Amino acid sequence: MFRKILIANRGEIAVRVIRACRELGISPVVVYSEADERSLHVRLADEAYLIGPPPSVESYLRGDRIIEVALHSGAEAIHPGYGFLAENAEFARAVEDAGLVFIGPNWRAMERLGQKTQARALAQAAGVPIVPGTEEPIGDLAHARAVAEQVGYPVMLKAAAGGGGKGMRLVRSPEELPGALAMAQAEAQAAFKDPSIYIEKAIERPRHIEMQILADRYGQVVYLGERECSLQRRHQKVIEEAPASWNDPELRRRMGEAAVRLARAAGYTNAGTVEFLVDEERHFYFLEVNARIQVEHPVTEMVTGVDLVREQICLAAGEPLRLRQSEIQLRGSAIECRIYAEDPENDFFPSAGRIETLRLPSGPGIRVDSGVYAGWDVSIHYDPLLLKLIAWGETRQQAIERMRWALEETVITGIRTTVPLYREIFRDPDFLAGRIDTDYLARFLAAREETSRSRDDLLSRDAALIAAALFAASERESREPAWATPPSAWKWQGRLLRLTSRL
Numbered sequence: 001m002f003r004k005i006l007i008a009n010r011g012e013i014a015v016r017v018i019r020a021c022r023e024l025g026i027s028p029v030v031v032y033s034e035a036d037e038r039s040l041h042v043r044l045a046d047e048a049y050l051i052g053p054p055p056s057v058e059s060y061l062r063g064d065r066i067i068e069v070a071l072h073s074g075a076e077a078i079h080p081g082y083g084f085l086a087e088n089a090e091f092a093r094a095v096e097d098a099g100l101v102f103i104g105p106n107w108r109a110m111e112r113l114g115q116k117t118q119a120r121a122l123a124q125a126a127g128v129p130i131v132p133g134t135e136e137p138i139g140d141l142a143h144a145r146a147v148a149e150q151v152g153y154p155v156m157l158k159a160a161a162g163g164g165g166k167g168m169r170l171v172r173s174p175e176e177l178p179g180a181l182a183m184a185q186a187e188a189q190a191a192f193k194d195p196s197i198y199i200e201k202a203i204e205r206p207r208h209i210e211m212q213i214l215a216d217r218y219g220q221v222v223y224l225g226e227r228e229c230s231l232q233r234r235h236q237k238v239i240e241e242a243p244a245s246w247n248d249p250e251l252r253r254r255m256g257e258a259a260v261r262l263a264r265a266a267g268y269t270n271a272g273t274v275e276f277l278v279d280e281e282r283h284f285y286f287l288e289v290n291a292r293i294q295v296e297h298p299v300t301e302m303v304t305g306v307d308l309v310r311e312q313i314c315l316a317a318g319e320p321l322r323l324r325q326s327e328i329q330l331r332g333s334a335i336e337c338r339i340y341a342e343d344p345e346n347d348f349f350p351s352a353g354r355i356e357t358l359r360l361p362s363g364p365g366i367r368v369d370s371g372v373y374a375g376w377d378v379s380i381h382y383d384p385l386l387l388k389l390i391a392w393g394e395t396r397q398q399a400i401e402r403m404r405w406a407l408e409e410t411v412i413t414g415i416r417t418t419v420p421l422y423r424e425i426f427r428d429p430d431f432l433a434g435r436i437d438t439d440y441l442a443r444f445l446a447a448r449e450e451t452s453r454s455r456d457d458l459l460s461r462d463a464a465l466i467a468a469a470l471f472a473a474s475e476r477e478s479r480e481p482a483w484a485t486p487p488s489a490w491k492w493q494g495r496l497l498r499l500t501s502r503l
């Protein structure tokens with residue numbers, strides 16, 4: 001096992017990797033930018049090295065500097081977290097060339113799966129269903145027309161080098177095709193320096209599922225069930241759960257075995273995620289492979305009891321998988337809310353500044369993965385994810401119940417966050433019933449906008465709060481004599497929360 005690991009990331013995921021290191025008796029080393037001098041990962045690590053100014057291209061994306069620091073510190077391996085250099089095959093290769101271990105997939109598998117058309121061809125050869133379309137980038141407009149005609153409109157144009165929805169375009173009719181193709185090519189060129197586009201039939205109102213896999217270097221691959229990730233806003237996930245409420249053991253097994261076949265075909269190693277779309281008839285289609293640990297990995301950890309980051313480190317150290325497929329059992333249900341420093345009342349505008357108060361929930365089945373603390377300044381330079389609340393329950397219903405109260409308990413002041421929005425989502429009948437697909441959040445936000453306009457929501461909410469406070473005070477007066485010890489401020493806040501959460 002490694003004695004020292006360098007973590008090439010920041011925020012909650014760097015903290016998460018530090019915890020896995022502690023459990024394994026490994027000394028964690030971190031790197032940081034000038035904007036992160038006071039950050040939590042720097043405080044929790046054994047050693048921390050300043051690598052550059054705040055912009056990521058000059059710090060967390062400087063693979064050369066990071067490798068230099070790893071060698072200098074005597075680390076034997078680099079954990080990239082997610083984002084930044086995590087899926088950069090060139091970086092993974094440079095790590096290996098420097099005599100270090102990249103804690104992630106081998107770079108050859110990353111290359112095979114990084115090009116979407118190549119990944120589709122690989123999936124098809126492995127007997128994994130793919131969305132009808134091209135396995136080659138399209139040549140010209142005539143070719144695009146022919147393919148679109150063949151698979152049938154609506155179609156999706158996607159960047160061959162892309163992923164995560166960048167450079168993606170929905171085309172509803174032949175008239176839209178020429179313009180959409182030109183736009184998609186320009187976007188792909190700008191984002192990935194590669195204008196190649198391929199075509200897929202568009203799946204309407206799909207659900208977005210991802211299968212977690214683990215693979216060792218000796219050909220053993222297991223799947224750990226799915227995460228339902230349909231709740232997204234502009235391709236940014238907000239709430240995820242495991243398992244998908246609408247899934248069943250048979251479909252889970254078929255998707256899991258498909259994911260394992262693809263991993264084997266690609267010579268994949270370490271932890272990974274295979275993304276699928278599931279249509280209204282419950283057909284599933286391979287989309288892409290995420291060759292990294294994902295933000296939402298805790299929901300899988302909560303229902304399987306497997307520490308995925310620890311497994312990543314053990315697998316990278318060359319250990320064989322000790323887990324057998326038959327030993328992986330799903331228990332209960334888990335939900336994650338990503339708490340962002342964004343203002344849901346202002347089109348999710350990033351909210352920078354000092355966190356004044358931070359009161360985090362706890363209790364049975366509650367987990368918090370946080371990268372922040374009270375008194376810390378949220379910077380504009382990076383992803384606005386502050387922390388993740390995760391709730392586990394024997395049933396989805398119990399997990400939801402626990403999350404509702406965890407959200408009520410959470411107090412973050414000084415900046416705007418997405419907590420108030422989540423409190424509303426956790427009261428929405430459609431969400432509670434599991435009626436979610438990739439359009440859910442846009443629908444919810446539009447409906448919310450509508451009601452807030454029609455009843456002048458802000459004013460009525462303030463009025464409701466004042467009414468609740470008066471009501472609570474008069475209740476107390478009527479029940480308690482004046483000489484009774486007055487309840488503390490926290491107690492009052494709790495009472496008000498219970499009252500106002502019903503409004």
Ligand code: MV4
Pocket residue numbers: 131156163164165168200201202203204206207208229230232235275277287288438
């Ligand atoms: C699709 C699709 C419909 N049909 N492909 C978006 C992210 C990227 N990984 C794939 N995405 C989609 N691909 C076909 N053929 C719809 C989406 C999509 C989506 C997928 C998952 C979660 C949210 C989404 C929001 C819009 C579109």
